[in-house]
Amino acid sequence: MKKNVDDYPLYLTATVFLFVAILSFIPFQFDLSGFKIKNVDIFSDFKENPKPEIKPEKPIEEDDFFKPKYDLNPNSNDSIDGLQLKEKIKASIFNLFLAKNLSDANNDTIFVKGNKVVLKNQPIVGNVQQLKFFFDGLNKTKSEVVRIAHFGDSMIEGDLVTADFRELLQNRFGGNGVGLLPITTQDVNFRQSTKISFSSDWKVGTVYSGNPNRFPIGFNGETFVPKAGSWVEYSTPHLYKYLKNFSTVKLLYTNAKPSNVNFVFNGNEKRSEKLIPGKSLNILTINLTKPANSVRIEFPLEDQAQVFGVSLENGNGIYVDNFAMRGNSGVDLNKFDEDLVKEFSSKMNYKLVIFEFGLNALGAARGDFTNYEKSMINVIENLKKILPNTSFLMISVQDKGMKTDPLVKELLDAQKNIAKATNIAFWNFFEVMGGENSMSNWVDANPPLAAKDYIHFNERGAKKLASLLAESLIQAYTKLK
Amino acid sequence: MNFVEKLIEILSYNPQAPLLFNSGFFLYFFLFVLIFNKLFTNYKRAKIIFLTISSIYFYYKSSGIFFILVIISSLIDYIAGIVIHNTNLKFKRKLFLILSLIANLGILGYFKYTNFFINNVNALFSSNIPLQDIFLPVGVSFFTFQSMSYTIDIYRNKLTPERNFTDFLFFVSFFPQLVAGPIVRAADFLPQIHNRPLITxxxxxxxxxxxxxxxxxxxxxxxxxxxxxxxxxxxxxxxxxxxxxxxxxxxxxxxxxxxxxxxxxxxxxxxxxxxxxxxxxxxxxxxxxxxxxxxxxxxxxxxxxxxxxxxxxxxxxxxxxxxxxxxxxxxxxxxxxxxxxxxxxxxxxxxxxxxxxxxxxxxxxxxxxxxxxxxxxxxxxxxxxxxxxxxxxxxxxxxxxxxxxxxxxxxxxxxxxxxxxxxxxxxxxxxxxxxxxxxxxxxxxxxxxxxxxxxxxxxxxxxxxxxxxxxxxxxxxxxxxxxxxxx
Known part of the structure; x- marks a missing residue:
């Protein structure tokens, strides 16, 4: 008969426990060519959580510059902690059979693992007076086209954030259409607001990924030049209320050969239109008698023109142009042709510039954001000079990582410094999200709002960001207009 | 925070950190279980009760208050098993089998499929029933299946019911397999409870x-x-x-x-x-x-x-x-x-x-x-x-x-x-x-x-x-x- 060793597991487990305990007392931490070897600490649960180091409050926090300049909405008084505790108790007792309504999840609420987390939207701070150009513009959207240039990194690729933000503003201020679109783009596979297809032979120069042919680059940061027969086609989706069709097409270009380009609307209505030569920004505007759902534009000649993009519109109102620059931190927004940018602004009526950058500065800066601050201040000062009648708004970096990457907080401070130095408006989205360690809530939310890389928002998260931004901006407008 | 408060915090359910075999806390838990398992070697009843409580506690550490579900599901199947076995009335046998199935599938259905159901109803009838924020307790799919197989086996006359509720609860809740299987059959497991374990x-x-x-x-x-x-x-x-x-x-x-x-x-x-x-x-x-x-x-x-x-x-x-x-x-x-x-x-x-x-x-x-x-x-x-x-x-x-x-x-x-x-x-x-x-x-x-x-x-x-x-x-x-x- 086999020997019964049923006591053995106890002795073995106790020995393992002992070994692990001993290991916990030996500080065994070192850096092995990039891999940080961590100490095994079986007693860590019992130790007091190390109190977060209380840094001497930076003067910038006290700064009046970042204090709200107008009253906050009175109904956002609920203390987050209080609510969370209450909800926690509710969740653990009543949730056994009585579930909460997910439709409670309005703008300010997310559900995380059975808890309701209330987001606290922040007012726009900083130089809100500088937003007056934009607010004046908003007052005139009945009679003219007013534009916002929304610059950002991969966070807004595929018209993310912008699409929802645009819809909310158009809902309130009028306007109907997607605005300025690129010719070729890497995000066609997840761009929901317009279907874009294009021939693969376009030559491209951008501020963010190189301009080997030294094309003059306009405000949108990208210039496209056709080969003989290059084409691009746009068609509208059904998802967005204000993007279902368009009655105005604007082709933005410069340095054209005196020649014709061919347009095909709705797949069969052909038109041929003349390009005007010249070094300035030219806009070929086609007003349709009946709104169309698609347009194909063909360029019969090689190097026929340097094309910036195509704007799809429907009358007066507000238009938000999505200028997504993958992998960029914003510092390259001085590589365009300044005269062109001036023309963009005067001919297209840009009243607000939004910067939504940051995460790409993290890798490059390696913890020292002084250079980033300097470059960004130069970029913004320069733009303010070129566009003296345009408002500027900086959106802060969002939280990143399962636990907040400490560099994110330093970057946040750097961005505050930039906003203050350039004297523009600032919206602290890091705080709005929930502050420190809030990205993990957005990832774990039901339904999820961010991707598992703990960096990028998904469509739902982008929508939430957009609606919080619109809420804050409209709030500022109603208080300060 | 003093030590007692800290201890209570460690021992209570934390939705952010459900207990897994690869959690640090599990080593403590398992050592604790083995120590008492050894102390109770010669007291079979005490040992089973202890292991059952430990298992329920393990579940509490994974899903909080929902451990009650395991007990409810077990209790229903325990009673259904005995009733089905003790009666020759076809109708009554069927009734209790159906009761057991409704209870288990009901638990499973509510926690896992409510929103799926609402979504489909909404899509079919263009209605707008709001979705519910329902927490899915871990292992529901496993323990409901495990205890369903028990009543079905009794209904099929392949198994005699367990008379002792603790033993039955132990079978359903045994912590190694509770949250992610394997789905154990009563016929394989229950006999093991009654013998002194042989470990070679x-x-x-x-x-x-x-x-x-x-x-x-x-x-x-x-x-x-x-x-x-x-x-x-x-x-x-x-x-x-x-x-x-x-x-x-x-x-x-x-x-x-x-x-x-x-x-x-x-x-x-x-x-x-x-x-x-x-x-x-x-x-x-x-x-x-x-x-x-x-x-x-x-x-x-x-x-x-x-x-x-x-x-x-x-x-x-x-x-x-x-x-x-x-x-x-x-x-x-x-x-x-x-x-x-x-x-x-x-x-x-x-x-x-x-x-x-x-x-x-x-x-x-x-x-x-x-x-x-x-x-x-x-x-x-x-x-x-x-x-x-x-x-x-x-x-x-x-x-x-x-x-x-x-x-x-x-x-x-x-x-x-x-x-x-x-x-x-x-x-x-x-x-x-x-x-x-x-x-x-x-x-x-x-x-x-x-x-x-x-x-x-x-x-x-x-x-x-x-x-x-x-x-x-x-x-x-x-x-x-x-x-x-x-x-």
Missing amino acids: KADIGKALFLIIAGLLKKAVIADYISINFVDRVFDWPARYTGVENLLALYGYCLQIYCDFSGYSDMAIGLALLLGFKLPMNFNSPYKAVTITEFWRRWHLSLSSWLRDYLYISLGGNRLGKVRTYINLMLTMLLGGLWHGASWNFVVWGGIHGTALAFERITNLPEKLEKSKILKLFGAIVTFHIWAISMIFFRAQSTQHGIDMVNQIFYYFKPEVFLQFINGYSIVFALMVIGFLSHFTPKKLEDFVTEKISNASLISQAIIITIVIWIVVQFKALDVHPFIYFQF
């Missing part, structure tokens, strides 16, 4: 091998590649090239196997250390040459459950050819739905049902037996059928799945592969190790098991400590930053 040196070796392999599979390979690569691609396939999508798909096939089988292995190993033998749940599934064989290697305790309680209940193959295929399909469709509340899982089940039916009609498994090359070919095809089905299994929406296929076929960008190896070197290494170890011969496994069995207690403890140390290193690694490859 060879059992120890086997248990340790399973626990070590399980830990490495679950806490190193699966956890690391999912958070650092696979999840983000599945979250947003259109952002990544075809190469990355394909690797993420292969990665997911490895991840789900390592995650699930790793956890099962640990469960079997831990149970063995307590003197209980649980059924094997995985047998190198990717070695399967056909889908038919695959299902004899993948999640065995579920596939045999579905066969015995769903397929056979539907009539199995006794009602003619057409009904056999219908039953096969239904079993796989419902089996798909068991995995998750979405039509994607039904499609997933449909793919497997179709493959099984095809193989049955063509008698493929026998034909492939003849040649080694055919078998290799079969294994590759089988793996890819599985992989394709896993797109539906894992994708958040049908659109995500379509995006993934589109990227793989129309945006492949093979040149990104080398950049991938460079950028995601740990992920890639773990994937290679994971797949290679899957195909190691059984002989090597037995050899290692024997070596572990014969090692001294100290050497065994050192090996486990090293494995724990490795697990901690991987847990502590920062999330690998997001990379956009240039192409």
Whole structure:
């Protein structure tokens, strides 16, 4: 008969426990060519959580510059902690059979693992007076086209954030259409607001990924030049209320050969239109008698023109142009042709510039954001000079990582410094999200709002960001207009 | 915070950190269980009560207040079992069987399928019923199935009911298998409660091998590649090239196997250390040459459950050819739905049902037996059928799945592969190790098991400590930053 060793597991487990305990007392931490070897600490649960180091409050926090300049909405008084505790108790007792309504999840609420987390939207701070150009513009959207240039990194690729933000503003201020679109783009596979297809032979120069042919680059940061027969086609989706069709097409270009380009609307209505030569920004505007759902534009000649993009519109109102620059931190927004940018602004009526950058500065800066601050201040000062009648708004970096990457907080401070130095408006989205360690809530939310890389928002998260931004901006407008 | 408060905090349920076998707290828990298990060696009743309470506590640490569900479900099935057995009235037997099924499927249905149901109603009738924020307690799908099989077996006169409620509750709640299986049959488990456990040196070796392999599979390979690569691609396939999508798909096939089988292995190993033998749940599934064989290697305790309680209940193959295929399909469709509340899982089940039916009609498994090359070919095809089905299994929406296929076929960008190896070197290494170890011969496994069995207690403890140390290193690694490859 086999020997019964049923006591053995106890002795073995106790020995393992002992070994692990001993290991916990030996500080065994070192850096092995990039891999940080961590100490095994079986007693860590019992130790007091190390109190977060209380840094001497930076003067910038006290700064009046970042204090709200107008009253906050009175109904956002609920203390987050209080609510969370209450909800926690509710969740653990009543949730056994009585579930909460997910439709409670309005703008300010997310559900995380059975808890309701209330987001606290922040007012726009900083130089809100500088937003007056934009607010004046908003007052005139009945009679003219007013534009916002929304610059950002991969966070807004595929018209993310912008699409929802645009819809909310158009809902309130009028306007109907997607605005300025690129010719070729890497995000066609997840761009929901317009279907874009294009021939693969376009030559491209951008501020963010190189301009080997030294094309003059306009405000949108990208210039496209056709080969003989290059084409691009746009068609509208059904998802967005204000993007279902368009009655105005604007082709933005410069340095054209005196020649014709061919347009095909709705797949069969052909038109041929003349390009005007010249070094300035030219806009070929086609007003349709009946709104169309698609347009194909063909360029019969090689190097026929340097094309910036195509704007799809429907009358007066507000238009938000999505200028997504993958992998960029914003510092390259001085590589365009300044005269062109001036023309963009005067001919297209840009009243607000939004910067939504940051995460790409993290890798490059390696913890020292002084250079980033300097470059960004130069970029913004320069733009303010070129566009003296345009408002500027900086959106802060969002939280990143399962636990907040400490560099994110330093970057946040750097961005505050930039906003203050350039004297523009600032919206602290890091705080709005929930502050420190809030990205993990957005990832774990039901339904999820961010991707598992703990960096990028998904469509739902982008929508939430957009609606919080619109809420804050409209709030500022109603208080300060 | 004083020590007592801290202790209470550690011992209470924390939704952010549910208890898993690879949690640090589990080592304390298991040592505690073993100490009392030893103290109660000669007091059988006390021991069972203690193990039951520990198991319920384990569940509390995973799902909080919902441990009540385990007790309610057990109580209903315990009573139903006795009533069904004690009566000869057909009507009463059926009534109590149905009551038990309603209770179990009701629990499962409410917690897992309410929103799925609401979504479908909304889609069908264009209504606007709000979705509910329902917490899905862990293991519901497992323990409800486990206790359902008990009442069905009694109804079929294959089993006599357990008279002692604690013993029955112990069977349902036994912590190693409670949250993720294997789904244990009462006939296999209940007799083990009544005998003094026999644990041999060879059992120890086997248990340790399973626990070590399980830990490495679950806490190193699966956890690391999912958070650092696979999840983000599945979250947003259109952002990544075809190469990355394909690797993420292969990665997911490895991840789900390592995650699930790793956890099962640990469960079997831990149970063995307590003197209980649980059924094997995985047998190198990717070695399967056909889908038919695959299902004899993948999640065995579920596939045999579905066969015995769903397929056979539907009539199995006794009602003619057409009904056999219908039953096969239904079993796989419902089996798909068991995995998750979405039509994607039904499609997933449909793919497997179709493959099984095809193989049955063509008698493929026998034909492939003849040649080694055919078998290799079969294994590759089988793996890819599985992989394709896993797109539906894992994708958040049908659109995500379509995006993934589109990227793989129309945006492949093979040149990104080398950049991938460079950028995601740990992920890639773990994937290679994971797949290679899957195909190691059984002989090597037995050899290692024997070596572990014969090692001294100290050497065994050192090996486990090293494995724990490795697990901690991987847990502590920062999330690998997001990379956009240039192409």
